[in-house]
Amino acid sequence: MKKIKCAVLGATGVVGQNFLKLLSGHPYFELTAICASDARTGKKLAEIKEHVKGGIPAEFKEMTFDQNEVKALVDKGVEIAFSGLPTEIATDIEKEAAAKGIKVFSNASSWRMDEHVPILIPEVNYPHLELVKTQQKSSKGFIVTNANCTTTGLTMALLPIIPFGIKKLVVASYQAISGAGYPGVPALDINGNVIPYIKNEEPKMVAETRKICGAFSNNAIHPTDWEVFAHCVRVPTIIGHLISVHAELDKPADYESVLAGIKNYKTPAAVAGLPTTPEKPVIYLADVDRPQPRYDVNLGTPKRTRGMAVAIGRLEVNKNIIRFVTISNNLVRGAAGGSVLNAELAYRQNML
Amino acid sequence: MKKIKCAVLGATGVVGQNFLKLLSGHPYFELTAICASDARTGKKLAEIKEHVKGGIPAEFKEMTFDQNEVKALVDKGVEIAFSGLPTEIATDIEKEAAAKGIKVFSNASSWRMDEHVPILIPEVNYPHLELVKTQQKSSKGFIVTNANCTTTGLTMALLPIIPFGIKKLVVASYQAISGAGYPGVPALDINGNVIPYIKNEEPKMVAETRKICGAFSNNAIHPTDWEVFAHCVRVPTIIGHLISVHAELDKPADYESVLAGIKNYKTPAAVAGLPTTPEKPVIYLADVDRPQPRYDVNLGTPKRTRGMAVAIGRLEVNKNIIRFVTISNNLVRGAAGGSVLNAELAYRQNML
Amino acid sequence: MKKIKCAVLGATGVVGQNFLKLLSGHPYFELTAICASDARTGKKLAEIKEHVKGGIPAEFKEMTFDQNEVKALVDKGVEIAFSGLPTEIATDIEKEAAAKGIKVFSNASSWRMDEHVPILIPEVNYPHLELVKTQQKSSKGFIVTNANCTTTGLTMALLPIIPFGIKKLVVASYQAISGAGYPGVPALDINGNVIPYIKNEEPKMVAETRKICGAFSNNAIHPTDWEVFAHCVRVPTIIGHLISVHAELDKPADYESVLAGIKNYKTPAAVAGLPTTPEKPVIYLADVDRPQPRYDVNLGTPKRTRGMAVAIGRLEVNKNIIRFVTISNNLVRGAAGGSVLNAELAYRQNML
């Protein structure tokens, strides 16, 4: 079977490098172009500063950078583009790429709240992918986004809770420095410190959560009416956004049912078995002091899906209140891995 | 005026050393005995490992340790004892000391929930000090405790919010490693990590908050019926427990009124002007990314009260919901400084 | 081929758990007993706190602990014991085990400087293994030690330098907290700090380096007469001891020869091809800012040898002075992996 030609936009960044890692040996996609800012054009991938453990995949190291521009993609016959671009420049490039017929799977926030663009987290809302058809009037191209990294972890963890009827969420996050990209957070700000503010993050948590968990009908997404309150806080960890979750339900639940819901959660058939779909997307950790960033951000089997499963711990249920702590890998599940999975879903649905 | 002879129990620990620092040059109290575990008996204070910046006060360095026992206190004519003892051993020693006529001001949790023992935070509940009279039937001694360090910060920050009518609290903490004492948290556990569990901490947050904020009448404390939900999390900071606070009120409030309430908060006359009472116990920080542990744990004027004021930032008011972030110095306001202030209040009220 | 029955002494510790990880699926050795302090006896391995990423190997989780005693080993027919015991208790147990015929491969420092005990680092001094024959007069048992973790990294990095004629070494280390075991270094001591002293470490660096690099003849080790000066410093990293090395030679060398010596270093045939022997034990990193603990502590191919190769960077040669920076994995190469490799060498030489 012929693989689909793909590109990574913003390939030098923290998210970009995670795209490269995940595309190494990918069964559907073939990396054809790597794009970066002007300054990199013509240089080899081998020359960049590495931000992933294990380094840049050896098979790609001799590739040379193109500029972050649609022209390069078109010239190389790229059909899909994974975007790790900073928001400021993603807005125009992604729009132009879609207009030129390229399918864009983006980690940037630029288009997330656009009414024609889904924020896709397959296990949570795979039907939303249909929305892209409303984009395809003048071109076969489209934009699909993954969610903000913290929102991704939250909505994944809510998967087994949603059936109990959510009404209100009060969350506080403990977000790793890698979430800010590179160079990102100055060490002088965060060493031995905690910063209780991350620009634009809290409104994203509110709006994206509602949109992701909304119903899809009549070619439109109808956000939920959940009340969502979030404090987003940077802490000095490297990878893994941990969240304290307090959920209030429409009606009481009991501990055993909720725990069983978490443990027995089954991935929807539409999503199960894709190369980057973890067998169990939500894993319950019984130890009283877990999950923790240093130990629990690489969950997921089979091996290709490491970092795609989220962990839940410390479940408490008290009448209509469910409380727990959750963690997700902000670079894999919350960024590059999320978009790769989105593309795999589109592939399965013959939308590429 | 003659100073009152005091002792520090558990003087080698992190809290104990903060007691020493605060008692240096104290206008009411004279340090007469320092007590530690057997192994230290007879050694000089100068020999211990320092856990406070600036070190052990020079004036005390030649003092020698007595054992952590009531006998030593009685022999030296100590009238009040500041206890930085670990809970396990505090239970018996503090009870015996009170029985022998000594006034105990304790940072240990052993007696906090006893019906005759107040958890005193003067600005919040100075009338509760009266409760000790119910302890003084067979001895002039008594026990007064300060609250758990995180609870202290929370209730202090709620001071200007309480008048708006609290119904429910959902909080998540970001607690410094010094809160666990010494040796406390192993570096191997917390370096570049976050631990979403601190033994016994969350139940304390719930029960102590309700008791502290309860009414005092008929010689008894009547805890509030607030719903309180807490996640207590250790983060790799050194000093300062930060808390994300979500408070739900009986009725709507507006931003300007709440902010004015915080900014104009006045210390009750019964408490104002004590040596360790900060002029402003609650300080609002307007910068969007504050408070932060590295910068905001030493608030308080005049100088003797540094670390006694708590900071609030990021205030949001939305109908009946008030949200903010607060920080307090867990070693000063949340531990040694709290008990010293409690003793000062007792001194002013002629209870020593 | 029948596997040799082995035990891990001190199996709950940081080094002990690394032994378990390395023994999972080992081609020569079969884990038959896990031993720990009294308190653990009869408990399952699954119950302990994990200190290795990826956790305890699933295949061992149902094993139950025996006490750290020779009797348990004898009863279970154990032939070799890997010791991750603390020095204080290793001294007697290891001696007794050897007297009872067990071959002990130890990470403890108790017997390292004994004249009949080799400090074995196969690539550096495989002939020293012969020394154990001087121990085997009354029992087939013996003790072989691996070196102190920092010394291991240093001597491994010196492998390609030794041929140039070393006369003097001046080194300064940057040692990770995991080197102190668990609970080890209190977070309150090392968070945002550096501690320029590690008990007993510097004398070990001097004496062990000289013994390891000494000649073996007439059934005795003859330490080198190198001058060795070391400052050993704890830094807030998790795994990986980095060392600044300044070596002075008998005579001048040139950069190209030294670099070629490093790059072309070949593992001695006696050691090559063992399950835990890395193909290249010393790897040169050309980037100017490497090696670094976060990125370079898991070098080694094939996969079973990850963490067994050391990295060298920043080579400078100036007349008779060679300078570089090196890093090694203190838990694998500098501890558990070193002893496993030692046992493999003994296996190949039919000494088990």
Next chain:
Amino acid sequence: MKKIKCAVLGATGVVGQNFLKLLSGHPYFELTAICASDARTGKKLAEIKEHVKGGIPAEFKEMTFDQNEVKALVDKGVEIAFSGLPTEIATDIEKEAAAKGIKVFSNASSWRMDEHVPILIPEVNYPHLELVKTQQKSSKGFIVTNANCTTTGLTMALLPIIPFGIKKLVVASYQAISGAGYPGVPALDINGNVIPYIKNEEPKMVAETRKICGAFSNNAIHPTDWEVFAHCVRVPTIIGHLISVHAELDKPADYESVLAGIKNYKTPAAVAGLPTTPEKPVIYLADVDRPQPRYDVNLGTPKRTRGMAVAIGRLEVNKNIIRFVTISNNLVRGAAGGSVLNAELAYRQNML
């Protein structure tokens, strides 16, 4: 007495803010202008992000920024300028300022190795200040630099060692992140890590040390011929550059003499008693595990000189080899405080 009008160039940076702190209430100098990059012009000092504990001095908060240009200084009648400029832009501005008659006391490295510019550390080489007269042919202005922050700490610590006759130095540093300014080191690079390379730092250590410790005669500085070898390494600490020092002497020394030399070191009369001169510039710490960044970077009495004294610990003397560990405050002694002291020396010598 009329104070001398001074300016701070680069006032928003980490070093710039330390200049502001040290100039608050200064007996000789009056802050007349604060300069920053274009973007700040006209804004108030109160608006900048704080990088010093205790914040920007209140008395300066209403001052508005001028541009980092000589014109502003001339217009405001500034006589001396303290420069916290980045090297790239310091080169031209400092030269022009001196040409226009302004006395520049600079923390930038641009002019340090110029044959007419002294690298002044008063206790070490106060006679070098005379060198500026060779600059004053066409203008009364001149440039005096302080040393690189690590070099400052090293040469200060060598003060009591120099009389024993230094021949060779082998040093390895443990440098705090604040040494890189703001934003400086990305947290993603240094969290839980160590980086064994700091651009340009090692050559500075070699060349500046030799120049600073060189003799001054015939209107020229004659660098020492010491062999100096340095590895400069970034570690995750906030303030304080620690250095492992190995010094080889012309002839043997003994421990007692060297220790006495350190303890009895007397500040030269030419330097003693200036507002920023610490009573004891070199302080010996007897505890085996000191100095440490978290505890020992604010040494110096009287209060205005806090951070100006360096600490030495772990002294060893072995024949002609002296070894110790030292620490200095890289922002005060190694930067802003150094230049303020230089200006005070010039003031005393009637050179302003």
